[in-house]
Amino acid sequence: MVWRVPLADLDYGPEENQAVLDVLNSRWLTMGAVTQEFESQFAAILGVKHALAVSNATVALHLACLALGIGPGDEVIVPSLSFVATSNAVLYTGAQVRFADILGSEELTISPQEIERSITPRTRAVIVMHYGGYPCRMAEIQEIASRHGLAVIEDAAHSPGASLDGRFLGTWGEVGCFSFFSNKNLSTGEGGMLVTNRDEIAEKVRLLRSHGMTSLTWDRYQGHAYSYDVVELGYNYRIDEIRSALGLVQLRKLNSNNTRRRKISEDYWKALQSSSLSLPFKDWSEKPGVSSSYHIFPVLLPEEVDRKTFIDSLRDAGVQTSIHYPPIHLFSYYRNRYPNIQLPHTEYVASHEVTLPLYPTMEASAFETVVQAIPHALSKQIA
Numbered sequence: 001m002v003w004r005v006p007l008a009d010l011d012y013g014p015e016e017n018q019a020v021l022d023v024l025n026s027r028w029l030t031m032g033a034v035t036q037e038f039e040s041q042f043a044a045i046l047g048v049k050h051a052l053a054v055s056n057a058t059v060a061l062h063l064a065c066l067a068l069g070i071g072p073g074d075e076v077i078v079p080s081l082s083f084v085a086t087s088n089a090v091l092y093t094g095a096q097v098r099f100a101d102i103l104g105s106e107e108l109t110i111s112p113q114e115i116e117r118s119i120t121p122r123t124r125a126v127i128v129m130h131y132g133g134y135p136c137r138m139a140e141i142q143e144i145a146s147r148h149g150l151a152v153i154e155d156a157a158h159s160p161g162a163s164l165d166g167r168f169l170g171t172w173g174e175v176g177c178f179s180f181f182s183n184k185n186l187s188t189g190e191g192g193m194l195v196t197n198r199d200e201i202a203e204k205v206r207l208l209r210s211h212g213m214t215s216l217t218w219d220r221y222q223g224h225a226y227s228y229d230v231v232e233l234g235y236n237y238r239i240d241e242i243r244s245a246l247g248l249v250q251l252r253k254l255n256s257n258n259t260r261r262r263k264i265s266e267d268y269w270k271a272l273q274s275s276s277l278s279l280p281f282k283d284w285s286e287k288p289g290v291s292s293s294y295h296i297f298p299v300l301l302p303e304e305v306d307r308k309t310f311i312d313s314l315r316d317a318g319v320q321t322s323i324h325y326p327p328i329h330l331f332s333y334y335r336n337r338y339p340n341i342q343l344p345h346t347e348y349v350a351s352h353e354v355t356l357p358l359y360p361t362m363e364a365s366a367f368e369t370v371v372q373a374i375p376h377a378l379s380k381q382i383a
């Protein structure tokens with residue numbers, strides 16, 4: 001299928017090509033100086049003490065849980081309206097999840113009240129997910145977390161460069177986890193970053209990301225060490241120099257690309273305001289203190305429109321769409337494990353949501369193609 005308008009597209013150019021060639025010519029491919037530079041620039045931009053690059057955000061979330069000592073017998077509160085990695089990361093540790101509902105159809109992030117309702121004596125942490133790069137209600141969530149002695153982990157997969165009240169998303173909680181998957185705002189194909197201000201978490205993550213070894217191949221190449229000990233049961237969750245080099249170039253484009261995404265989101269809100277679609281986070285570019293990364297553009301269909309018919313109609317016009325997300329608690333694996341869970345707002349949004357194309361290189365003609373295809377798609381009502 002060749003789409004006239006894809007859901008997402010890379011902003012890659014000769015700079016990315018050159019960055020990869022430079023790594024190849026250096027003849028050092030595994031985690032080394034380029035990764036260290038990527039980490040230090042990422043940390044400096046976010047104003048956070050430690051940034052540790054890893055293979056992807058899923059392992060960042062896993063490491064976050066492990067570094068906080070989460071394991072069998074513990075519970076972690078998570079949203080169900082997220083990618084399955086958010087809750088899988090908890091289950092990898094042997095802990096259990098408790099799903100909390102979102103605020104509603106206008107604000108698709110986890111509800112602070114629902115977090116509080118889900119707390120049990122076993123609860124150790126809450127993972128929040130900044131849907132589309134729109135911030136969760138962090139002040140309220142942190143107040144609840146500190147009152148109950150819970151850690152806060154931010155799934156910031158959608159949110160590089162986004163902030164709330166002058167503080168970058170990912171730096172509010174104990175740990176923030178970013179994804180550099182190919183459709184993300186900062187893209188390296190696969191990749192992730194874990195950020196924290198806490199030295200002991202950073203130290204633990206540094207060990208666990210590379211087999212619990214006390215030195216890296218890079219350290220030995222530098223002549224800093226000739227052997228190593230293994231002090232933890234660790235993993236190979238490393239990134240490599242090619243991806244870090246791509247990350248450094250993409251980091252330079254992040255601000256301008258997020259600004260471009262903001263403009264397209266504003267154009268969508270304007271163009272669709274008189275349609276029958278509901279527009280979550282509408283006009284949040286005007287909301288005081290909020291600076292989203294505008295990762296995706298979600299819309300909610302009215303009751304009388306069948307989602308499959310709507311998506312098929314856009315497909316026939318060459319427009320790719322997606323769904324964010326099929327709720328985690330309704331996947332077979334999770335339903336078997338956690339039966340009878342009801343999350344009315346999550347279920348409503350998940351069954352009416354469609355994600356429209358949004359990417360920084362989107363041209364005016366592509367935007368028009370989407371906007372013009374929508375009235376026709378909406379007119380195809382259930383027979």
Ligand SMILES: Cc1ncc(COP(=O)(O)O)c(C=O)c1O
Nearest residue numbers: 056057058083085157179180181
């Ligand atoms: C909300 C969310 N969390 C976690 C992940 C996992 O990221 P990764 O693919 O880098 O492991 C994703 C990626 O799609 C995501 O969207």
